[in-house]
Amino acid sequence: MxxxxxxxxxxxxxxxxxxxxxxxxxxxxxxxxxxxxxxxxxxxxxxxxxxxxxxxxxxxxxxxxxxxxxxxxxxxxxxxxxxxxxxxxxxxxxxxxxxxxxxxxxxxxxxxxxxxxxxxxxxxxxxxxxxxxxxxxxxxxxxxxxxxxxxxxxENITWKNLSQAEKESMANELHWSSNFDEETFFEIDFEKVPDLVARRAVYLKKGKAYVPMADLLSLVMxxxxxxxxxxxxxxxxxxxxxxxxxxxxxxxxxxKQYDGRMQTSNYSVVDDPTSDSVHQLVEHFPLCMQHLYQNLCENLHLKHFARIQFNLFLKGIGLTVDEALAFWKKSFSNIDDAKFQKDYAYNIRHNYGAEGKRQDYKPLNCMSIITKQRPNTGQIHGCPFREFSPTNLRSKLVQMGVRNEEHIREILSLTDREHYQVACTKYFEITKGLLDDNDENMIETIEHPNEYLKASISLKKNRMKMNNNKDDK
Ligand code: SF4
Missing domain, CATH: 1.20.930 (Transcription Elongation Factor S-II; Chain A)
Structure with missing residues (x-):
């Protein structure tokens, strides 16, 4: 004992x-x-x-x-x-x-x-x-x-326990405990067991709570x-x-080391991606990149920080600098070549370390996107889970196929509590049909847009493999 x-x-x-x-x-x-x-x-x-x-x-x-x-x-x-x-x-x-x-x-x-x-x-x-x-x-x-x-x-963690005589004298009050005869009871200041008090799971008298050994965890916590x-x-x-x-x-x-490791992981999942194959990958983009991609297609243009965010994402997919230039050139289709070379090509090459200080910039991770260079009015870069108003986020979620009201509320509640990456992970699970916690394809909290893309592509491949195996049987 x-x-x-x-x-x-x-x-x-x-x-x-x-x-x-x-x-x-x-x-x-x-x-x-x-x-x-x-x-x-x-x-x-x-x-x-x-x-x-x-x-x-x-x-x-x-x-x-x-x-x-x-x-x-x-x-x-x-x-x-x-x-x-x-x-x-x-x-x-x-x-x-x-x-x-x-x-x-x-x-x-x-x-x-x-x-x-x-x-x-x-x-x-x-x-x-x-x-x-x-x-x-x-x-x-x-x-x-x-x-x-x-x-x-x-650890010398001890509490006053009731003697047999004290226990017997309180038998009526404590008898609700499932194993009264065998149980040891501790007499504790009631404020030390707030969760038991809140659940009305403990007998209280004169500022003391009488806690059975079975509820030891509350005391220890x-x-x-x-x-x-x-x-x-x-x-x-x-x-x-x-x-x-x-x-x-x-x-x-x-x-920094933690962020750094998150940034330098190898996300490449596509063999030799080209400026054209980017369009086939859109279904695997996280919401931030979907949003930029849609704006790019509609307006044939992206502003400076949105371009950096998206260009580094493309770099993380594995596009070479030449393929990235070709992608942007085709996407900015109403800008002539001279203007493109003068106003945009330098920055695209700069992201790849091919200009200026020749620094090899890494694709931005979620933490950087969420916390740094937040968008001003008229800018669209950043993380939608952070930057969108609840109304806009709701519309965007519906547009992307999240129709279940409970799912929408769950995501909005996470963003409201500033858990943007968890909201993004939830969005991944919902849109990919990963609603069973035992599914082996469940993922960790999203830390990086390219990690999202990689997880989405891997999931699709796994499912195709499973379907093929079933057909073979
Ligand atoms: S959490 Fe990360 S991957 Fe998801 S939308 Fe925000 S920035 Fe993009």
Whole structure:
């Protein structure tokens, strides 16, 4: 049985025990970690960046799954898969083949790096807190009862539990608990279990909530959230006061690195695309590029930033500079060659690194499109999920074949909450008929227009292959 202390405050001796534990041979006895003690060992710059990037993949996947209203079981399965690729964390019961200490060390260090990265603004702190809590909750619910209790005991997390006599004296009030005779009850300040109170799932008396062991998760999540929230506040204050000149550029670099990797992935899915074959790919374009393409066809022209956005997208598809020039030349059909060469060709070549500084510009990812160079009146570049009014977005969605009112509302609700990329992913799923969470073609949150195109083409190929296989049988 779980033993209970008088107080739930962590004291200095528990802190120093934790420090010692992380320095010992079995530094990480548990999968679970409250991240109370920062790592003190030296790590390489490469590790610093790659650990942060790998944890970001897991948190971003979690964000996408939650925002897309997946079922809890589905989220668990999905995050287990993602974690196995980026941040594996096996339990003590797993095969001996896994390097448990290494896995937990990476988990520990990566948490602290991202804690620094995300402590800098309130929005970032809120985001990090939300998804770290969600991640901890998944991990906690995956562990067996012995592991959970052993972890809590090592963390010195204790609550007052009712003695047998106290329990008997409250039998009438607590008997609703399904397993009253066997159950252990904790007496807790009611504000520590807001979710249980909100669900009326707990007995309240004089400011105390009487929580059965079965609802342990609520208590643990309260502790985890409180501690991380305070730690993030502290980290942000120390940033403001110290403005550590060595660490700041590294933290910026992590964000850039993440964006950078998103930008330099290989999106090429078409062999030797030409200026003409672009038109056959339109059905695979994300909404931002559909919008630019339609405007280009109607007006035979695009303004400067729209041209850059679309030209770099074409570059990501694999068009050579000559094919891109041919595409634009044909598209600007009412502009004569001399004017085209004078006013437009230079910039198109410039995007390809064939002019000026000869910089090889990457196709823009969603984050860049959403946050940088936002369109003014009369400009049409950017991300429609961000830039369109709800009325315009609704019309556009209907025009693109999204007719189900519930689907439209879901997308509008996501954009209203500023989850533009998740809205785009939802749009992908709806328009491609990916409405079954178990469909193996389900995708991660869209990070890049060219990734959208690639996913759409792959989906079509997979479906054709499956149909052909069926016909062969
Ligand atoms: S989320 Fe990205 S791919 Fe989707 S429409 Fe916006 S910019 Fe384009």
């Amino acid at each position: 779980y033993s209970i202390d008088k107080s739930n405050k962590r004291n200095l001796s528990s802190y120093s025990n934790e420090v010692k534990r992380h320095q010992g041979r079995n530094s990480y006895p548990h999968v679970l970690n409250f991240y109370g003690v920062p790592p003190t060992e030296e790590i390489t710059i490469d590790e610093f960046e790659s650990f942060a990037f790998d944890r970001m993949q897991v948190l971003k996947a979690l964000e996408g799954a939650i925002l897309r209203n997946k079922e809890e079981e589905e989220i668990k399965k999905h995050i287990d898969n993602i974690s196995n690729s980026w941040l594996p964390l096996h339990s003590n019961e797993s095969d001996k083949g896994y390097s448990l200490q290494e896995e937990r060390r990476k988990d520990h260090i990566s948490h602290f790096i991202l804690r620094l990265v995300y402590s800098r603004t309130e929005n970032l702190r809120t985001w990090f807190l939300k998804y770290e809590c969600a991640l901890f909750k998944l991990r906690f619910s995956r562990e067996n009862k012995e592991e959970r209790l052993s972890f809590l005991k090592d 309260y502790e985890f959230r409180q501690r991380l929230s305070k730690a993030l506040e502290l980290a942000s204050k120390s940033f403001i006061t110290s403005r550590n000149e060595r660490i700041m550029p590294m933290l910026d670099e992590i964000i």
